[in-house]
Amino acid sequence: MGSLHHREASLGHLKRDPAVAGASRLRRSLLYVPGNMPSMLQNIPIFAADAVIIDLEDAVPLGEKDAARRLVRRFLETYLDRRQEVLVRINPLDTTWGAQDLAEVLPALPDGIRLPKADTPEIVERLDTLLTEHEEALGLEVGRFRVLPSIESALGVINCIDIAATSPRILGLAFGAEDYTASMEIERSKGGEELFNARSRVVWAAKAAGVQAIDSIFADVKDMDGFRRETELVKALGYTGKSLVNPRQIEAVHEVFAPKAEEIEYALAVVDAIQRARQMGTGVISLGGKMVDAPVVKRAMRVLRTAHAQGLVDTAPDEAVLHG
Amino acid sequence: MARNALGRELPATFDGKVVVPYRDPWSVRPTGDRATRALKRVDPGQSKVCQNLQEAIERCGLRDGMTIATHHHLRNGDFLLNHVVRMIDHMGLKDITIASSSVHPVHAELIPLIREGVVGRLECGVNGLIGELCSKGELRCPITVRSHGGRVRSIVTGQVPIDVAFIAAPCCDEYGNMSGALGPSAFGSLGYAHTDAEYARHVIAVTDNLVPFPATPISIGQASVDWVVRMERLGDPKKIVSTTTRVTTDPVGLQIARYATQVIEASGYLRDGFAFQTGSGGTSLAVAENVRNLMRRQKIKGSFGCGGITGYFVDMLEEGLFQALFDVQCFDLNAVESIRRNRNHLEISADTYANPFNSGAVVNKLDVVILGATEVDVDFNVNANTESNGYLLHNTGGHSDTAAGAKLAIIVAPSMRGRLPIVRDAVTTITTPGATVGAVVTERGIAVNDRYPELKAELLRRQAPVKDIRQLQREIQAVTGAPRPLEFEDEVVALIEYRDGTIIDAVRRVRG
Numbered sequence: 109m110g111s112l113h114h115r116e117a118s119l120g121h122l123k124r125d126p127a128v129a130g131a132s133r134l135r136r137s138l139l140y141v142p143g144n145m146p147s148m149l150q151n152i153p154i155f156a157a158d159a160v161i162i163d164l165e166d167a168v169p170l171g172e173k174d175a176a177r178r179l180v181r182r183f184l185e186t187y188l189d190r191r192q193e194v195l196v197r198i199n200p201l202d203t204t205w206g207a208q209d210l211a212e213v214l215p216a217l218p219d220g221i222r223l224p225k226a227d228t229p230e231i232v233e234r235l236d237t238l239l240t241e242h243e244e245a246l247g248l249e250v251g252r253f254r255v256l257p258s259i260e261s262a263l264g265v266i267n268c269i270d271i272a273a274t275s276p277r278i279l280g281l282a283f284g285a286e287d288y289t290a291s292m293e294i295e296r297s298k299g300g301e302e303l304f305n306a307r308s309r310v311v312w313a314a315k316a317a318g319v320q321a322i323d324s325i326f327a328d329v330k331d332m333d334g335f336r337r338e339t340e341l342v343k344a345l346g347y348t349g350k351s352l353v354n355p356r357q358i359e360a361v362h363e364v365f366a367p368k369a370e371e372i373e374y375a376l377a378v379v380d381a382i383q384r385a386r387q388m389g390t391g392v393i394s395l396g397g398k399m400v401d402a403p404v405v406k407r408a409m410r411v412l413r414t415a416h417a418q419g420l421v422d423t424a425p426d427e428a429v430l431h432g
Numbered sequence: 433m434a435r436n437a438l439g440r441e442l443p444a445t446f447d448g449k450v451v452v453p454y455r456d457p458w459s460v461r462p463t464g465d466r467a468t469r470a471l472k473r474v475d476p477g478q479s480k481v482c483q484n485l486q487e488a489i490e491r492c493g494l495r496d497g498m499t500i501a502t503h504h505h506l507r508n509g510d511f512l513l514n515h516v517v518r519m520i521d522h523m524g525l526k527d528i529t530i531a532s533s534s535v536h537p538v539h540a541e542l543i544p545l546i547r548e549g550v551v552g553r554l555e556c557g558v559n560g561l562i563g564e565l566c567s568k569g570e571l572r573c574p575i576t577v578r579s580h581g582g583r584v585r586s587i588v589t590g591q592v593p594i595d596v597a598f599i600a601a602p603c604c605d606e607y608g609n610m611s612g613a614l615g616p617s618a619f620g621s622l623g624y625a626h627t628d629a630e631y632a633r634h635v636i637a638v639t640d641n642l643v644p645f646p647a648t649p650i651s652i653g654q655a656s657v658d659w660v661v662r663m664e665r666l667g668d669p670k671k672i673v674s675t676t677t678r679v680t681t682d683p684v685g686l687q688i689a690r691y692a693t694q695v696i697e698a699s700g701y702l703r704d705g706f707a708f709q710t711g712s713g714g715t716s717l718a719v720a721e722n723v724r725n726l727m728r729r730q731k732i733k734g735s736f737g738c739g740g741i742t743g744y745f746v747d748m749l750e751e752g753l754f755q756a757l758f759d760v761q762c763f764d765l766n767a768v769e770s771i772r773r774n775r776n777h778l779e780i781s782a783d784t785y786a787n788p789f790n791s792g793a794v795v796n797k798l799d800v801v802i803l804g805a806t807e808v809d810v811d812f813n814v815n816a817n818t819e820s821n822g823y824l825l826h827n828t829g830g831h832s833d834t835a836a837g838a839k840l841a842i843i844v845a846p847s848m849r850g851r852l853p854i855v856r857d858a859v860t861t862i863t864t865p866g867a868t869v870g871a872v873v874t875e876r877g878i879a880v881n882d883r884y885p886e887l888k889a890e891l892l893r894r895q896a897p898v899k900d901i902r903q904l905q906r907e908i909q910a911v912t913g914a915p916r917p918l919e920f921e922d923e924v925v926a927l928i929e930y931r932d933g934t935i936i937d938a939v940r941r942v943r944g
Contacts, residue, residue, distance in 0.1 A: 151684060154687055155687065329681075356683055
């Protein structure tokens with residue numbers, strides 16, 4: 109156990125910004141990387157995705173499951189200077205591989221687990237229990253490993269409101285359109301009209317539970333215009349990020365999710381108004397004659413956080429503003 | 433044994449020639465006059481057209497031990513050099529020196545003729561198997577590798593006198609007027625052949641497209657040409673494309689291009705009058721794509737693009753982003769088509785392009801050049817000649833010429849190739865000295881040469897991923913491990929000549 113404590117101590121190397129950790133962390137871009145390809149794993153640090161999802165599920169052929177999970181563990185053990193959040197997509201827990209994936213990779217301290225086929229709250233609770241067991245065995249704080257359940261079936265869409273509330277580990281809900289359309293026995297179209305109801309329900313569930321909403325992949329990496337259109341659509345629906353299959357898509361996602369200049373100006377003015385009000389010792393905050401309430405502050409902080417991450421403002425927002 | 437200013441051990445002599453060690457990019461100032469060629473007279477009515485290649489060679493008086501030259505505009509689609517050397521063999525000649533502008537993999541056909549002594553040495557860089565076999569000690573054929581500018585300098589100074597130049601002419605008339613831009617084997621610019629036409633003792637135009645006099649437009653004129661020969665086929669122009677000429681879709685390549693673009697932006701050179709050269713590889717074209725978008729957005733009008741020209745540059749010319757293209761070599765058929773069509777797409781000689789010893793080469797007017805590398809080292813020296821296995825597989829091209837001439841030379845390369853790190857303590861072979869390199873860009877970060885402190889400061893201000901080159905090396909080696917040093921014999925198989933004629937490095941036989 110000593111060595112594990114040592115490794116946990118080495119988390120000091122991880123470039124974590126506590127102000128943006130957890131549920132409020134920026135997760136605009138979540139890049140899938142196959143867990144069985146060393147050449148692609150080694151490139152993880154060079155891309156500017158907010159998070160990577162190292163895949164042990166669909167990207168890995170049956171015969172390579174063992175080798176891939178060992179490779180991922182070795183990779184994570186050497187990737188200490190982490191610039192992005194690292195999630196591992198394990199195999200479904202109703203397969204023999206799911207639990208084996210956890211046992212192999214959790215000691216290498218990923219930030220969280222992306223759970224495929226999260227159809228019911230019970231499956232997520234089962235993962236929660238397993239993670240707790242591992243955390244205790246590893247001597248880690250319970251709740252350290254976060255969870256991103258994938259809603260990717262009709263059943264999952266129906267249950268997503270309950271799933272989102274299953275565990276405080278849940279950082280968000282991810283929508284998986286490819287498996288969802290398969291479960292519905294329909295084709296996925298470029299316009300995505302057939303996904304509208306499911307996408308809406310998933311984002312409602314996420315917002316209601318106070319977690320993030322991550323949209324599905326867009327598989328055609330050559331169609332950047334279609335990718336942008338879809339990203340703009342899901343942003344308008346309330347999604348906070350998107351799963352990606354190719355690093356080429358990162359920049360476009362960040363551009364779409366980038367706040368507009370007027371949004372940034374307004375957010376800066378809101379924060380300024382709060383700070384001035386506090387200096388003056390007044391609890392009433394107004395801006396241009398209008399009251400600034402909590403949702404406005406929360407939105408302003410999100411805008412500034414995103415703007416800072418994209419280099420649009422020089423300094424990170426003072427998170428203390430939120431906690432007054 | 434001597435040691436040059438970069439610490440490279442060189443032989444005192446090589447193939448009977450005294451080796452002059454490299455000092456720095458600017459130490460050599462030429463003296464004396466240019467070389468010249470003998471006076472001739474062609475009388476009215478006298479025909480230059482020979483029945484066949486053998487007759488033309490005989491009329492030139494080619495003998496054992498003499499030097500011939502061809503040019504490489506057809507690149508890997510060239511038929512002429514193989515054809516010429518086979519004819520020389522047929523005529524029973526031996527110990528011929530090849531001083532072509534480059535030798536490509538297609539010329540591996542010459543290997544048996546090198547073994548038999550028909551060809552005795554190469555006064556030019558090589559691409560492919562010939563260099564590899566020389567590196568392995570399996571082919572006794574001394575090689576002197578020169579840059580494009582260095583080759584011209586070696587000819588015009590008389591260092592390498594060419595006895596017979598064979599010029600592949602896609603369009604030619606009976607009096608020797610020729611163009612590279614017309615005909616079934618059209619390859620565009622004849623840039624590398626101009627100096628040969630001007631300085632070789634004898635010039636033979638070889639064409640598969642003999643047209644009535646006068647063949648216009650004229651690229652190389654009749655006054656330089658002694659004999660004209662018809663050949664069934666000069667080559668396959670489709671094979672002039674050496675690498676991909678499309679923007680890469682590889683995320684690593686795109687990342688490198690993004691960083692290289694940041695360097696260009698931070699340099700301040702991207703403004704009206706911008707002069708730019710980049711290669712034809714996918715990453716270089718991705719940089720060009722980014723530059724094009726920036727020029728459009730910021731309404732910048734560049735002055736010129738140069739070097740090997742691709743359709744990509746042609747589009748930028750036609751869009752008005754550049755005023756002119758200086759073309760020493762067309763890299764694809766779109767460029768060939770353009771040189772016929774666009775009057776601001778200008779054919780230039782390799783002399784005009786890159787000769788360090790003339791009254792001003794085009795490379796001196798470049799703002800930014802993007803170059804590749806097989807390795808770089810912590811002193812920013814670049815290897816573009818040998819692979820990490822030590823084999824001499826590549827010619828220098830315009831690498832060291834443009835790096836010396838441009839205000840900013842940016843080396844783009846993936847941080848590792850296979851399992852080998854790109855940044856080394858010392859490169860296997862120095863092609864281009866670090867003194868002429870501004871920045872090394874990999875997908876893992878940008879290393880800026882200390883000679884460019886303002887560029888480094890500006891990149892840091894822009895939050896670009898600037899790293900000390902040793903830090904970059906450490907990061908890469910954390911993935912790859914430190915490579916085991918290659919082992920070489922003492923035997924020198926090739927010299928790498930810097931553009932000024934001094935020797936910047938020697939290539940030794942690989943052990944084992």
